[in-house]
Every structure is written in C-alpha cells, then in structure tokens.
Amino acid sequence: MMKIEVLLVEDQGMVLGALAALLNTEPDITVSGTAGNGRVALDLMAKKPPQVLVTDIEMPQMTGLELAAEVKERFPKTRVVILTTFARPGYLRRALDAGAQGYLLKDRPAAELAEAIRRVHRGLRVVDPDLAAEAWTADPDPLTDRERQILQRAGDGMSTADVARELGLSEGTVRNYLSESIAKLGVSNRIEAARLARSKGWL
Amino acid sequence: MMKIEVLLVEDQGMVLGALAALLNTEPDITVSGTAGNGRVALDLMAKKPPQVLVTDIEMPQMTGLELAAEVKERFPKTRVVILTTFARPGYLRRALDAGAQGYLLKDRPAAELAEAIRRVHRGLRVVDPDLAAEAWTADPDPLTDRERQILQRAGDGMSTADVARELGLSEGTVRNYLSESIAKLGVSNRIEAARLARSKGWL
DNA sequence: CTTCGCGTATGACATTTGTCATGCTGACAA
C-alpha cells in the first residue's frame, strides 16, 4: 500500500513538530517533509513534490495563500490543504481562488486533519462547514487592489506621505483612496477601516 | 519505570491532539488527559492530579495564568508549564508569580517540550532563554494609567472626540496624552504607538 | 460607435490630529 506523502508548512516549531507526530500515527499517511516558511517549502518540493501540502496561512516571508498559488502553478499535481486559526471568509475565498482543495480550522478535533488529507488526496474538496456557510452569506470584499494596498500600509502606521512615496502617488490621491475605503466600509477613520478589513480577511 | 503523567490544556483542538501525539512518542512521558479549557482541566485534576500540567495562556473562560494560580493553590504537587505563542515579558512575570515552573514558546523546536517537562518534573525551572533575557533588559512600561486608557481606545479606532466624551475630558487633553505617549514611545502617530504598546504587553 | 461605469488620479477645502507653552494640584523631601 502506498502511503500518502504530506509536506507540512507551519511557522511555529512546536506546532509543526506536533502535527508531524500526529500524522505519523496514521497508518496510511507519512510526513515526507516539514518547513517553517513558504520559501523552504518550495525548495523541498523542487526535489520531491508531495501528494498533499498542508500549510498555515500567516507566516513570515510568504503567506500560505501565496504559497498555494505558486504550488498550483509549479506543481499542479500536489493538492493543497490550508490549516489555519482564522475563520475569515476572505481567506477562504482567496484560498479557493489560489487553488487550495481544503480549508480547515485549528479549532477542529485533531482527527479531522488526517481525514481531510485523505479526502483531498482522493480528489475531493474539504471546507470547514461552519465557515463555508458564513462565507456564503458574507459580503464580498468591496475594495479595489489599490485601496487594499494603501489600507494595508496605513493600518501599519504609515503616514499618508510615506504611502504616497512608496507607491509613487500624490498625497492627495492616497488620501482619496483612504477616504473611499472608509466610506465603503462604513467606518469613520483609517484605523477602523484597517481593523475591519483585516478581521474580514480582506488584507 | 514510572512515566511522567501530563495533563494538556489548549483550546485549539487540532493543536491539542497534535501535542498529545507528540508527547506520546516519548518513552518516559504519558498524556493522562487533555482539556480544551481551564474548567475542564480542574475537573479532571480533581479525580487524578497529574505530575505536570502543560497549558496555553489565551483560552476562553479561564486563562492559563488563572489556571496556574488555582492549581498552585489546590494541587501544589503538580508542576505547571506555560506553553504560549506570546513572548511578552508581562506574561512571563505573571506566570512565575502564579507559580508556574516553566514558560515555553510555541516558536521553539518540538523537542524542547518533552525536555522542559522532564526538567520541570525534576524540580527545575525552565524559562525560554531569549524571553528571560528580554524580560531582564526590557524597558518597563513608560505609560501612565491615563495614557494607557487613552491609547487603548485610540488604537481601537476611536476618534479624539469619542475618547474625550467617554472619559469626560476635553479633546485637547486627550490629544495631549496621545502626544505624550507618541513621544515616550518614540513613534510618529497614534497607530504606531498603540501597535508598539500592545506588542510589549502594555495595553 | 457611443455610452456607461469603474478604476485611477488630482488639488482645494474642512476637519481631525499632534505639538507646545502653560497652569493647577497633591505628595514627598528638605
């Protein structure tokens, strides 16, 4: 019997090791490699692509969503399962757009991980049911690319001038995008706008 | 040979199960129980106190720090190891005050968990070395109560006027406190100030 | 081919935010 080969990507060493131990207790699954960030994961895959890639989203250098997109491009036969803390509709949508076959929350019982890997390996999709339901009713991201780009930086504390310089725009333009974003999100300043957008998974 | 009995407390099911799998691969350690929050953990301990309790900090209903304090009170023979994502000096201090013998970060390699449990079981203390060093050199919170109060609200997106109304101050006063905080923290606006203060555990 | 809508871009103007000089109070040491 061929075991399912899984590559694990997760930036918290303790959790990475623990998940590996968990999966190795499954008779039909083997952890073929582990990585602490997306770059390392891609290097490992270049040598030997696994059948299933399990990755966290929020990681330094390269997010799991970016990784998923790149994997879909370069290793189309590898299935991707996103494993994250965050039940954000925006993340789910972007994960599916990026070609992920699975989206699982760390809140769920441990047994669901192996089961999800098996299903995805068989060609099925696996999406956390509560989140899927929420994503169905949830408002779509109303922001344009530019607005997202600017809101992101403003939310990190950059001044209008900083943002304008970095993106090669006039300050007035930057203020205008911020104003648009604030209006679209129905809030009253850039701080609330950034917080809301982040909580929805739009940034 | 007597195995070391460990009770695991962690609110994310996936991580809880994975940590249990990890520890069960150690020949001298056995996971005697698991709980998703502090209340359940105390119930389990009432029946059979483990030798070592490993707990996360941020959990619903009862934090790991509260749990540690209660365990010290009711089950003084059980050693406590805090296992958390957050490298905040303030947390470390409170953990040690609450009677924890260990403070470990989820960033660290998986092998360190078992080792920490062994050390703590032998009566030693285990504290993440980087964090201990940081806690030693770390700047103390330079903010006054008022400044904290105001920075907190500003960081949540409240306008100066909102804050002034809620705290019964004039707008000028609120701006002044914000200005003071910004200067003390060496940043250039309220957003950065709130972010920095939060990251240090001062809010 | 037009018209429309959308994303992008700008600057003038109003509002909010940040800085600074100043004053009041109470605790504590000289």
Add this chain to the structure above:
DNA sequence: TTGTCAGCATGACAAATGTCATACGCGAAG
C-alpha cells in the same frame, strides 16, 4: 513651611488626515 516634581488638564497653533468635485482612459453593454 517651602521647594520641587510628577501627573493631570487646557487651549492656541501647526501639521496631517478626510471629503469632495472633477477629470481621464479603458473595457463592457447597448
């Protein structure tokens, strides 16, 4: 008692932020 020092409070002023009217190009719908 007096000096002084920290925390709290204020308003005038300067700077950054938010709003609005406006304009241009481009692709889709008519």
